[in-house]
Amino acid sequence: MALSCCIGQFRRTLAHIHSTAAGSFNQQISHCQKRVYRPCTWINTQTRLLSSRTQQNCTRKLVRNGEDKKLVICVEGNIASGKTTCLEHFSKTNEIEVLTEPISKWRDVQGHNPLALMYQDPSRWGLTLQTYVQLTMLNRHLSTASAPVRMMERSIYSAKYIFVENLYRSGKMPDVDFAVLSEWFDWIIQNIFIPVDLIVYLQTTPQICYERLKERCRVEETMIPIEYLxxxxxxxxxxxxxxxxxKVPAPVLVIPADHALPKMLHKYEENREKILLARNA
Known part of the structure; x- marks a missing residue:
């Protein structure tokens, strides 16, 4: 009987020791977890806050409100339709900022000329050029305006709707290349605010464009056939x-542009008020 009591007491003592040790161990683990994981939670929280602030800053940058709102006009038209001449004419006005196509960038990407390569072999280099065109045109759209009115030569819309579309329809751009460019374009349009208040369409006949193209003799354009125009x-x-x-992103002002330079300059002046008052149209 005495032995049985001793054994029972011994078991109860062991159980108490085990329970106490386990509780202490769990407390230590809990304390360690707090010390280890709390900093991680803090870092994640800060990351989320930083991400949120970055998104807010991007939103403020891209959405035009109040005094930040500028009038954006895109001059569209065929190759050699007179876009550069039109922009040069309006660039003499103080309140107008002019952005020409970044052709110099398309001619020199770290020593490479994707524009010339595309004209030489559109099936091989169409995606390369148009990816870069899309990037540089997006950069044009998002750059900070320096005047109340901005006039741009073409737009990210015509880059996709005209030139990418032409490569694809003519069989010179594979389905997969077209799909990739389309995915990129759709994402940009859905997620980035790209305002256009007016499209000035310089409407020309292909034959006139072809004659002008031959006269200006740009190296990359020497191989362009009239069928392309x-x-x-x-x-x-x-x-x-x-x-x-x-879908057309803005109202369209059509200016017939087959005329010689003196008459075209007169037409630009005739339409000056319509262009500058586009926001109120």
Whole structure:
């Protein structure tokens, strides 16, 4: 009996020791977890706050409110339709900022000329050039305006709706390349605010463009056939006049542009008020 009592007491003592040790061990683990994981939680919280602040800053940068709102006009048209001449004319006005196409960038990407390569072999280099065009045009749209009115040569919209579309329809851009560019473009349009208040369409006939193109003798354009200009012309017409291909992001002001320079300068002046008052149209 005495032995049995001793054994029972011994077991109870062991159980108490085990319980006490386990509780102490769990407390130590809990304390360690607090010390180890709390800093991680703090870092994650700060990361989320930083991400939120970054998104807010981006939103403030891209959305035009109050005094930050500038009038954005895109000058669209075929190759050699007179876009550069139009922009040069309006650049003499103090309240107008002019942004030409970044052709110099397309001619020199770390020593490479993707523009010339595309004209030489569009099936091979179309995606390369148009990816870079999309990037540089987006940069143009998002750059800080320096005047109340901004006039741009073409836009990210025509880059996709005209030139990428032409490569694809003519069979010179594979399905996968077109799909990749389209995915990129759709994401940009859905997630980034790209304002356009007016599109000035310099409407020209392909034959006139072809004659002007030959006169200005840009190296990359020497191999452009008139059939290419005809295709580009029809895409412009379907988009901006017939409105049967893609959504037009702004009202369209059509200026017939087959005329010689003196008459074209007169037409630009005739339409100056319509252009500068586009926001109120």
């Amino acid at each position: 005809e295709a580009i012309h029809q895409l412009h017409e379907d988009w901006l006049i017939n409105k049967t291909s893609f």
